[in-house]
Structure formats: structure tokens, C-alpha cells
Amino acid sequence: MGKTLMIGSCEPFSGKSALVLGIARHILASNQGIRFGKPLATSIERIENREGCPNPLIDDDVRFVGETLGLGEENLIPSLHLLEPGKTDVRLQEANLDAGKRFDEFCEKLLAPFEGVTLLEAAGSLHEGLLFGLSLDQLAVGLDAQVLLVHLWEDSRSVDALLAARDQLGERLLGIVLNAVTPDEVEDIKTSVTPCLDALGMRVFGVMPRSPLLRSVTVGELVRRLKARVICCSEKLELMVETLSIGAMNVNSAMEFFRRRRNMAVVTGADRTDIQLAALEASTQCLILTGAGEPLPQLINRAEELEVPLLKVDTDTLATVEVIEHAFGHVRLHETVKATYAFRLVDEHCDLKSLFEILEISCSI
Known part of the structure; x- marks a missing residue:
């Protein structure tokens, strides 16, 4: 038996x-x-x-x-x-x-x-x-x-x-x-x-x-939860996101902060091209743009070169961060x-x- x-x-x-x-x-x-x-x-x-x-x-x-x-x-x-x-x-x-x-x-x-x-x-x-x-x-x-x-x-x-x-x-x-x-x-x-x-x-x-790995969430899951528009690298949505960073500081501080993080989702305003480019040079699994405006062509080109998904959301930064934080450990x-x-x-x-x-x-x- x-x-x-x-x-x-x-x-x-x-x-x-x-x-x-x-x-x-x-x-x-x-x-x-x-x-x-x-x-x-x-x-x-x-x-x-x-x-x-x-x-x-x-x-x-x-x-x-x-x-x-x-x-x-x-x-x-x-x-x-x-x-x-x-x-x-x-x-x-x-x-x-x-x-x-x-x-x-x-x-x-x-x-x-x-x-x-x-x-x-x-x-x-x-x-x-x-x-x-x-x-x-x-x-x-x-x-x-x-x-x-x-x-x-x-x-x-x-x-x-x-x-x-x-x-x-x-x-x-x-x-x-x-x-x-x-x-x-x-x-x-x-x-x-x-x-x-x-x-x-x-x-x-x-x-x-x-x-952190078992608490992590795929980029694709964030796309689903945020109802985000994928601007580039849609074939990379299986990448795993372990940490969240908010790009709201000056670019020098941001670069130092990004270097200490790994497998990030970076949330920043669509108008902060300096922060966006800095994030792409770090351990970033996806870049999430909030607010009005569209990313510059050079940003999209760099994201494609580095194979980092670029997402655009309709929600503001605070609401976007809340959704992402709730996703960690709840997938x-x-x-x-x-x-x-x-x-x-x-x-x-x-x-x-x-x-x-x-x-x-x-x-x-």
C-alpha cells in the first residue's frame, strides 16, 4: 500500500x-x-x-x-x-x-x-x-x-x-x-x-x-502585471528579475548604486535618458519607463545591442513600483x-x- x-x-x-x-x-x-x-x-x-x-x-x-x-x-x-x-x-x-x-x-x-x-x-x-x-x-x-x-x-x-x-x-x-x-x-x-x-x-x-532566485519574477510576468508595452527585445522576456531599482537620482549617484545591484528591473521616467543609458550598462534585466514621452532612438538601439527588454507603462512610478514589489515572492x-x-x-x-x-x-x- x-x-x-x-x-x-x-x-x-x-x-x-x-x-x-x-x-x-x-x-x-x-x-x-x-x-x-x-x-x-x-x-x-x-x-x-x-x-x-x-x-x-x-x-x-x-x-x-x-x-x-x-x-x-x-x-x-x-x-x-x-x-x-x-x-x-x-x-x-x-x-x-x-x-x-x-x-x-x-x-x-x-x-x-x-x-x-x-x-x-x-x-x-x-x-x-x-x-x-x-x-x-x-x-x-x-x-x-x-x-x-x-x-x-x-x-x-x-x-x-x-x-x-x-x-x-x-x-x-x-x-x-x-x-x-x-x-x-x-x-x-x-x-x-x-x-x-x-x-x-x-x-x-x-x-x-x-x-532571491526563488523570489524572482520573469520580465514577461512583469509585462503581464503592468500591462506594459514591449518596445524591444520581446524574445528576452524569460529573463529573471531579482531586485528593483528606481532611477530618480542624479546620474553619478545612479551609476554607483546600479553597480551594487544585480539582475535588476529599473523603473525611471521616460524623460531620464541619462539614467536609462546608465542602467543599461549595469546588471539590468529590463528597463521600465513611466510618464509621458517615448524613448530616444539611441536608447532603443543600445537596449537592442545589450538585449535588455525596454518596457513602457501608463502608470506613474509609484504605482509601477508597488506592482513590482508585490510580484516578488508572489509568483x-x-x-x-x-x-x-x-x-x-x-x-x-x-x-x-x-x-x-x-x-x-x-x-x-
């Missing part, structure tokens, strides 16, 4: 998919079968099949993990429901606080004999999905599954949410992985915080440092370079050997 492990979190974008990738890779390397799914989908591209009927409800994260790990379609578990932002009225009309017959069928299918491990990624928080009977706790009970929580660490206040999760999940809480820890504090967290959490009944299986892990880094991060900072021993999963590490 296979095992079922749920990966959950107390808040969205905590690193669940990265942890799933790291765990799943070792299971597959041990020649064991694996299934993966998200009972409550949160992002999906509706693609119709040849018969004109919607394909199974497969979350975008599930498809990406499946493609990255080489899983067949039969190993991707369709979701039971889709959460769509801005669909409040529809959600309330469809809600009954109970997933009903479909949930029973879902549980029956997953509880059937399976030679391998079933990994399920829960929704963004402990309570998300209650409206449809699909919260983390409800799923764990219905599937008789154990839960591993990945939790963003800030300071001692971060423990409050973990204590609430412990009380809610009870013995189903297998343990936790702390994520996004300031790199310089990782060792201190391991020696001082981990024993305290263990004493509180929450075994820590990993302490992962904050990663899905859908890039191969991020997946590769996630493998390494989990390998180096998580005690998967102990996790697999407790789950009684045969896996050589």
Missing part, C-alpha cells in the same frame, strides 16, 4: 512546490511510483480537448511539477475545485461547506492500492477551501494523510501560526520546514529555535535560507532554473532521510 503525504502552509507562496520537487525527485530516484495533485486548484489554463470538452482540472503547478519530473498524465491528479480570484459571487453560490460525493470518490480513488507515494499540495493556508469542504485538515482526515508544513520564518512571532496549525492538525502534523530564513541566521535557527519547536511538538525537518515556481535551484536547496537544507524513515518510505539518500 502506498503512502499519502500532504504539503501545506499557513500562508500562500511559502515554498510548497519547491519542497514537493525536492521530495519527489528522491522518491523517483529510488524507482518508486509517485502521484501528485492539488485537490483545490488555484491556477489553471483552460484548454479544451478535441471533443470540445474541458480537460481534467489540472492545476498549473501540478503540470509544471509533472513536466519537470517526467510524470505521465496518469500520475497527475485532477483537482476537485478551482479557486478563481474575483469570483466571490460564484464561489458563494457553489459553496455547501461539504465536498460531497465527489470528495468521497476522490478519497476512494486515492486510498485504493498504489505502489508508490501520493504527494498532495494543499491550498495557500490552513483554512482556505473550507467553503467547499477542501481545507487542509478536511483533506488530511478524509485521506488519512500526514501533513508536512512549510512555513515562512520571520521571527518568534512566526511560531504563533505554527502552534495554531499543531492544535488544528493534531497527530497528523508530521513536522515542519522553515523557509525564507535570512542566510546569516540559518545556523542560529538550527541551534536555538529548532530545539524549542521540537519541545513544542513540532519536529523541524529543514531550515531553508531565503533565495509560481514555473521556470526550469528555479526548479533546478529548488532541488539543490532541499537537498542541502532538509533532512529527507529522517522524513522518509518516519513515513516508512524506502529511499536511499
Whole structure:
């Protein structure tokens, strides 16, 4: 009989998919079968099949993990429901606080004999999905599954949410992985915080440092969020942006500042050609122009030479910066370079050997 492990979190974008990738890779390397799914989908591209009927409800994260790990379609578990932002009225009309017959069928299918491990990624928080009977706790009970929580660490206040999760999940809480820890504090967290959490009944299986790469966003995603017009280098929208800089100072100060940054998105006024040219000579992944006016031809030519996408937005600098800042750390892990880094991060900072021993999963590490 296979095992079922749920990966959950107390808040969205905590690193669940990265942890799933790291765990799943070792299971597959041990020649064991694996299934993966998200009972409550949160992002999906509706693609119709040849018969004109919607394909199974497969979350975008599930498809990406499946493609990255080489899983067949039969190993991707369709979701039971889709959460769509801005669909409040529809959600309330469809809600009954109970997933009903479909949930029973879902549980029956997953509880059937399976030679391998079933990994399920829960929704963004402990309570998300209650409206449809699909919260983390409800799923764990219905599937008789154990839960591993990945939790963003800030300071001692971060423990409050973990204590609430412990009380809610009870013995189903297998343990936790702390994520996004300031790199310089990782060792201190391991020696001082981990024993305290263990004493509180929450075994820590990993302490992962904050990663600018995993928090990064593609230029293409910024184009989408900003509704930006791409002036040049539209073929370079897969470039990753890790930091944000605002070109509002004099050019000498700007050049010194830009030299200390890496993989930037630089936001500046369309009339600041001096700043724009300086930014292009630094580690700039895209240049975002705000305000009235159009870039000069020499700027466009230089951007094309250096293969730096040049974007134009209708919003002012402040509004543009707010959108970009919110994007960092709030995008899905859908890039191969991020997946590769996630493998390494989990390998180096998580005690998967102990996790697999407790789950009684045969896996050589």
C-alpha cells in the first residue's frame, strides 16, 4: 500500500512546490511510483480537448511539477475545485461547506492500492477551501494523510501560526520546514529555535535560507502585471528579475548604486535618458519607463545591442513600483532554473532521510 503525504502552509507562496520537487525527485530516484495533485486548484489554463470538452482540472503547478519530473498524465491528479480570484459571487453560490460525493470518490480513488507515494499540495493556508469542504485538515482526515508544513520564518512571532496549525492538525502534523530564513541566521535557527519547536511538538525537518532566485519574477510576468508595452527585445522576456531599482537620482549617484545591484528591473521616467543609458550598462534585466514621452532612438538601439527588454507603462512610478514589489515572492515556481535551484536547496537544507524513515518510505539518500 502506498503512502499519502500532504504539503501545506499557513500562508500562500511559502515554498510548497519547491519542497514537493525536492521530495519527489528522491522518491523517483529510488524507482518508486509517485502521484501528485492539488485537490483545490488555484491556477489553471483552460484548454479544451478535441471533443470540445474541458480537460481534467489540472492545476498549473501540478503540470509544471509533472513536466519537470517526467510524470505521465496518469500520475497527475485532477483537482476537485478551482479557486478563481474575483469570483466571490460564484464561489458563494457553489459553496455547501461539504465536498460531497465527489470528495468521497476522490478519497476512494486515492486510498485504493498504489505502489508508490501520493504527494498532495494543499491550498495557500490552513483554512482556505473550507467553503467547499477542501481545507487542509478536511483533506488530511478524509485521506488519512500526514501533513508536512512549510512555513515562512520571520521571527518568534512566526511560531504563533505554527502552534495554531499543531492544535488544528493534531497527530497528523508530521513536522515542519522553515523557509525564507535570512542566510546569516540559518545556523542560529538550527541551534536555538529548532530545539524549542521540537519541545513544542513540532519536529523541524529543514531550515531553508531565503533565495532571491526563488523570489524572482520573469520580465514577461512583469509585462503581464503592468500591462506594459514591449518596445524591444520581446524574445528576452524569460529573463529573471531579482531586485528593483528606481532611477530618480542624479546620474553619478545612479551609476554607483546600479553597480551594487544585480539582475535588476529599473523603473525611471521616460524623460531620464541619462539614467536609462546608465542602467543599461549595469546588471539590468529590463528597463521600465513611466510618464509621458517615448524613448530616444539611441536608447532603443543600445537596449537592442545589450538585449535588455525596454518596457513602457501608463502608470506613474509609484504605482509601477508597488506592482513590482508585490510580484516578488508572489509568483509560481514555473521556470526550469528555479526548479533546478529548488532541488539543490532541499537537498542541502532538509533532512529527507529522517522524513522518509518516519513515513516508512524506502529511499536511499
